[in-house]
Amino acid sequence: MNLNDWFEKGMSVNEYIGAMTRNKEQMLSIYEKFALKEEDSTRMETLKPRKLRAIVLTEDWCGDALLNNPVLLRIAEAAEMEVRMVLRDQNLELMDQYLTNGTSRAIPIFIFIDQEGNEIGVWGPRAPEVQARVERERAALPDKDAEGFQEKQLAMYKQLAASYQTDASIWQTVANSIMAVLLK
Structure with missing residues (x-):
């Protein structure tokens, strides 16, 4: 799998934003x-x-892309790093090389490469601190079979999305996590 080919296949950030229909x-x-x-x-x-x-x-x-992608874009600007967007659902061949826990097609996944196309780091889908928060919130939900589970789960995700959009400390946590991968 040649990562340079995947990079070339990707959309520019402006193309991706222009094609967005949600978030x-x-x-x-x-x-x-x-x-x-x-x-x-x-x-x-x-x-x-x-x-x-x-x-x-x-x-x-x-929702995780809604949070993480703009943070990455600010980091990329400072590092003069070119970014290309590849849609997961249309590119499962690449996605399946970067499964979370070996099973999940969780996104976003950031694959950092050098000019030769060598992978120098991978990040995603969440900063560890954000993942821990999501796991805590999920653990507080009732059993999946319990009455009201879906409503409570939906409310939890809605509250998370709201905090993603307003809590600058979450943005900084994500930035720190991405930068740690880049500065290894």
């Missing part, structure tokens, strides 16, 4: 509000000579 305003809102701290920008600038690139496996309906 576009919410994603762009995070993008507009989030800025890297000065020290983080400086750290990301050290990556410029490496000319790294990112392949983003994503879909516009995904």
Whole structure:
């Protein structure tokens, strides 16, 4: 599997945003509000000579993509990293190489590559701290067979999505997690 080919196949960020039919305003809102701290920008600038690139496996309906993609875009700007978006559902051959826990097609997945197409790091679908929060919230739900489970699950996801859009500390947590992969 040649990652350079997948990179070339991907959409530009502007093409992806232009084609979005769901979560576009919410994603762009995070993008507009989030800025890297000065020290983080400086750290990301050290990556410029490496000319790294990112392949983003994503879909516009995904709540985690709504949160993580705009944070990645700010990091990519500071590192002068070109980003290409690859739709998961149309590219399962690539997605199936990056399954979460070996079984789940969870997104987004960020595949960082060098100019030769060598994988230098993979991130996703969530920062560990965000994953822990999701697991805590899921654990508090009633059994799947219990009356009201679906309503409570829906309310939980709605509340999570709202916090993703407004809580700057979550944005910073995601940024720290992505940067840790890039600075290994």
